[in-house]
Amino acid sequence: MFKTFRDYITQTGSFTAKELEMMAATSVTRQVRKKQFLQQEGEVSISMNFILKGCMRMYRVDEQGHEHILTFAIENWWISDKESFMTGNPSKYFIDALEDCQLLMWQKEDFGRLLQQIPAFFVSIQKFVVAKSIALHDRLYETLSYSADEKYHNFIKTYPDVFNRVPLQMIASYLGVSRETLSRVRNQHAYK
Amino acid sequence: MFKTFRDYITQTGSFTAKELEMMAATSVTRQVRKKQFLQQEGEVSISMNFILKGCMRMYRVDEQGHEHILTFAIENWWISDKESFMTGNPSKYFIDALEDCQLLMWQKEDFGRLLQQIPAFFVSIQKFVVAKSIALHDRLYETLSYSADEKYHNFIKTYPDVFNRVPLQMIASYLGVSRETLSRVRNQHAYK
DNA sequence: CGATTCTTTGAAAACAGTCAATCTGTGTGG
DNA sequence: CCACACAGATTGACTGTTTTCAAAGAATCG
Numbered sequence: 474m475f476k477t478f479r480d481y482i483t484q485t486g487s488f489t490a491k492e493l494e495m496m497a498a499t500s501v502t503r504q505v506r507k508k509q510f511l512q513q514e515g516e517v518s519i520s521m522n523f524i525l526k527g528c529m530r531m532y533r534v535d536e537q538g539h540e541h542i543l544t545f546a547i548e549n550w551w552i553s554d555k556e557s558f559m560t561g562n563p564s565k566y567f568i569d570a571l572e573d574c575q576l577l578m579w580q581k582e583d584f585g586r587l588l589q590q591i592p593a594f595f596v597s598i599q600k601f602v603v604a605k606s607i608a609l610h611d612r613l614y615e616t617l618s619y620s621a622d623e624k625y626h627n628f629i630k631t632y633p634d635v636f637n638r639v640p641l642q643m644i645a646s647y648l649g650v651s652r653e654t655l656s657r658v659r660n661q662h663a664y665k
Numbered sequence: 666m667f668k669t670f671r672d673y674i675t676q677t678g679s680f681t682a683k684e685l686e687m688m689a690a691t692s693v694t695r696q697v698r699k700k701q702f703l704q705q706e707g708e709v710s711i712s713m714n715f716i717l718k719g720c721m722r723m724y725r726v727d728e729q730g731h732e733h734i735l736t737f738a739i740e741n742w743w744i745s746d747k748e749s750f751m752t753g754n755p756s757k758y759f760i761d762a763l764e765d766c767q768l769l770m771w772q773k774e775d776f777g778r779l780l781q782q783i784p785a786f787f788v789s790i791q792k793f794v795v796a797k798s799i800a801l802h803d804r805l806y807e808t809l810s811y812s813a814d815e816k817y818h819n820f821i822k823t824y825p826d827v828f829n830r831v832p833l834q835m836i837a838s839y840l841g842v843s844r845e846t847l848s849r850v851r852n853q854h855a856y857k
Numbered sequence: 858c859g860a861t862t863c864t865t866t867g868a869a870a871a872c873a874g875t876c877a878a879t880c881t882g883t884g885t886g887g
Numbered sequence: 888c889c890a891c892a893c894a895g896a897t898t899g900a901c902t903g904t905t906t907t908c909a910a911a912g913a914a915t916c917g
Contacts, residue, residue, distance in 0.1 A: 533806055541809045543802060556799045602794075607748045609801055610735060614725055616808050617733045617841035621873075640895060649809035654873055656897050813905075832863060846905055848865055 474502050477525045478577050481549045485597040492591045499583035505529075505574040511552070512568040518557035520578045524550050527574030528638050531566050532646070542647040545571075545635045551601065571639055616649060622658045624648040666694050669717045670769050673741045677792065678785040687783065691775035697721075697766040703744070704760040710749035712770045716742050719766025720830050723758050724838070734839040737763075737827045743793065763831055808841055814850045816840040 475497045482488065482496070502525070505511055511529065512518060529552050532542040543566065546552035557564040558581065579587070588595045615627055628644060629636050636644065645655040667689045674680065674688070694717070697703055703721065704710060721744050724734040735758065738744035749756040750773065771779070780787045807819055820836060821828050828836065837847040 533810075535810045539810065541806060543806065555795075556802065559795050560799075603747075603751050606798065606801075607752075609798075609805065610748065613801065613805055613808065614733055614735065616805065618725075618727045618731065642895070651874055652896075653875080653898085657873090660897075834863070843906055844864075845866085845907080849905090852865080 474525065474575075475500065475577070477548075478523055481523075482594070482597060485600065486593040488591070488593055492594070495591065496587060496594070499579055499587065501578045501580075503576045503578055505570045505576060507570050507573050510567060510569045511576070512554060512564055512566065514565060514567055515563045516557075517561060518554040518564055519581045521551060521553050521558065521581075521584045523577040524548055524552055525575040525577055527576075528571045528635070529568060529574060530571055530639075530643065531568045533566050540646055541649070542643055545632070545639060545643075545647065547635060547638065571643070621648070621650045621654050622661070624650070625655060625658050666717070666767075667692065667769070669740075670715060673715075674786070674789060677789040680783070680785055684783045684786070688779060688786070691771055691779065693770045693772075695768045695770055697762040697768060699762050699765050702759060702761045703768070704746060704756055704758065706757060706759055707755045708749075709753060710746040710756055711773050713743060713745050713750065713773075713776045715769040716740055716744055717767040717769055719768075720763040720827070721760060721766060722763055722831075722835065723760045725758050732838055733841070734835055737824070737831060737835075737839065739827060739830065763835070813840070813842045813846050814853070816842065817847060817850050 478496070478500070479493055482493075488496075505527070511522065514534065524546055526548060528545065528547045530542050530546070531544040531552065531554065532540045534540055544552070552568060554564045554566050554568065556562070557566075588598060615624060619627060625644070625648060628648060641655055641659075642652040645652040648655070650658075670688070670692070671685055674685075680688075697719070703714065706726070716738055718740060720737065720739045722734050722738070723736040723744065723746065724732045726732055736744070744760060746756045746758050746760065748754070749758075780790065807816060811819060817836070817840060820840060833847055833851075834844040837844040840847070842850075
């Protein structure tokens with residue numbers, strides 16, 4: 474179980490056996506079956522979650538009941554509502570499983586302790602946070618400036634491994650276009 | 666000069682006279698006149714910048730030459746291309762002044778040293794980064810799910826102090842709609 | 858006051874959304 | 888193994904919103 478995570482984390486920095494042991498000791502594994510929720514709107518997030526296996530999404534529901542996907546996550550990605558985790562406020566987001574999933578989880582206090590006591594872990598997480606921030610800025614720019622067509626092709630290029638695992642209607646939701654529009658965009662290209 | 670910053674930073678945490686002296690000693694003030702650039706695309710960002718006075722924007726230019734504003738910033742806000750600052754890669758963004766500005770700047774090495782040596786400073790910056798991340802997620806959600814009308818009114822509500830300082834066409838650029846559409850959205854409401 | 862910048866308006870065209878129906882593929886239970 | 892149900896994808900017709908282009912009207916600044 475923990476091995477997958479160890480392979481991941483040792484690629485992001487150097488850790489002693491003792492440090493790895495600390496991480497393992499405080500982690501908990503959990504199964505989340507397809508369509509089950511890891512978190513629902515209104516709940517307070519108290520764990521950091523790492524995907525060992527499977528695929529999840531984080532989304533928000535508007536007044537008309539439409540879902541808007543903020544993030545997909547697959548193996549070797551963290552999926553958490555950092556906002557609720559950091560502030561202690563109720564979450565605005567749902568997180569559910571698009572496939573049967575296996576997670577590695579840390580409680581808030583344990584995670585904070587790891588960050589304090591293992592400098593290399595802190596650096597790894599820091600790097601991840603920076604990368605996320607860059608990706609988020611890029612995505613905002615793309616959402617502001619790209620057409621439906623450009624958004625779609627950019628998504629395939631940027632996340633090929635997500636593209637072939639999730640239904641198209643969810644990609645449409647992620648891109649901020651209707652599934653019908655996405656469908657048409659795809660078929661335009663078949664005849665050009 | 667430094668007083669404005671001291672007032673700000675002491676509101677975010679507790680600092681000793683010596684710590685404040687360290688911050689002051691490593692800071693540099695700089696004037697940027699309206700329409701002048703603090704940073705242009707392709708340059709590497711090597712400073713963290715705090716606005717003492719004035720208003721700036723960070724934007725990106727697409728292939729058609731259209732500007733897309735990612736951020737506005739006014740007094741007591743940081744304005745930097747964190748991406749280029751952290752990675753050392755050339756920036757994708759322009760930063761320029763919408764009014765005559767007065768900045769307080771720290772070089773990369775000095776800023777890193779402050780973060781290491783002044784725990785309360787680290788915590789303050791951390792809080793700021795978290796707040797920015799939350800705001801960015803909210804904005805992405807709004808961009809995905811709101812109509813032009815909703816985006817506009819939400820902007821006024823969220824950033825009233827920015828709203829009455831920048832031209833409407835820039836708010837349009839920020840919201841991802843054309844200035845004509847924004848103009849129409851505004852005048853619709855005058856007769857409802 | 859003239860020049861520049863910003864905002865508004867109109868008309869046409871492009872684009873995307875909605876609703877409804879159909880088609881496709883997958884998996885489940887009989 | 889087949890039939891059926893179900894989720895997902897596509898298509899057509901229509902509607903509504905937003906963009907674009909062009910022009911004119913405010914507002915601001917030197």
